[in-house]
């Protein structure tokens with residue numbers, strides 16, 4: 001108990017020093033100025049794990065290895081601050097405070113990095129890890145339930161009023177974990193009913209990311225067959241539209257097993273997303289340099305050899321050479337220095353065998 005109190009004191013001290021408290025007070029003002037009463041009040045708090053380690057190593061360890069417990073501690077501190085400083089008059093219970101901790105980075109040690117090529121991935125406790133990869137697909141933005149208010153159906157129970165049963169989304173939870181029937185009152189065990197007019201909706205976007213090594217087409221790979229498995233990222237609220245197709249990103253996220261009966265899928269709830277440039281860009285192998293030297297007698301010979309063999313595990317050499325050449329040129333063009341340039345080469349292909357083109 002004393003340890004929890006010390007960690008909460010460390011949170012107050014951290015928020016004060018980092019400027020997080022001022023931001024929090026500003027966020028509260030927005031809610032206080034609004035005439036509308038909410039079931040859930042959401043706050044994003046940026047946390048720098050390195051600064052936190054210097055302040056209280058136990059708290060930093062909790063943040064990195066048991067983020068749900070750390071979030072609960074921050075939630076408690078935020079509620080106390082709201083009440084002590086009278087920041088939001090309309091808030092009644094601690095459950096109504098939904099805190100999302102945004103990690104600025106993770107310590108640069110191997111246990112905090114998830115190699116997307118490694119298998120099995122994601123076994124173990126749910127904790128934040130960093131991963132790097134390329135965006136290959138994304139969905140449109142849809143809605144999800146950020147939070148909901150439930151009331152006890154027994155009129156005599158005190159929990160049939162007020163804001164005692166508040167459910168908020170947590171990483172790895174599906175929609176039916178946050179809102180569905182079948183919940184019972186913690187006080188009298190009577191069934192709960194959702195107060196639908198207080199449901200809070202947020203934005204959600206799904207993104208498929210593959211390991212960045214999938215781009216390494218100019219390296220000489222071992223002759224064994226291999227493939228890259230993509231991973232599904234959940235981007236929520238302020239993270240929606242933070243990723244673009246074909247770009248490389250470093251993502252800090254919490255891997256989770258998502259149960260959607262009868263399947264269990266492994267996906268990642270993104271926490272922070274930032275553009276990433278590989279530290280060591282792909283080097284052209286000595287074999288390719290030798291090939292370039294040997295074919296230097298003709299302007300097109302090197303390009304023709306590359307186009308002929310490009311994508312040979314998918315489309316056999318010799319087929320669709322012009323299309324392959326166009327795709328190669330497109331790859332060269334999209335590796336420009338300017339990250340905002342969108343000068344992709346549009347390719348229009350006509351064929352009677354669309355399957356092989358789609359695979360290419």
Ligand SMILES: [Zn+2]
Nearest residue numbers: 152157185188
């Ligand atoms: Zn009840």
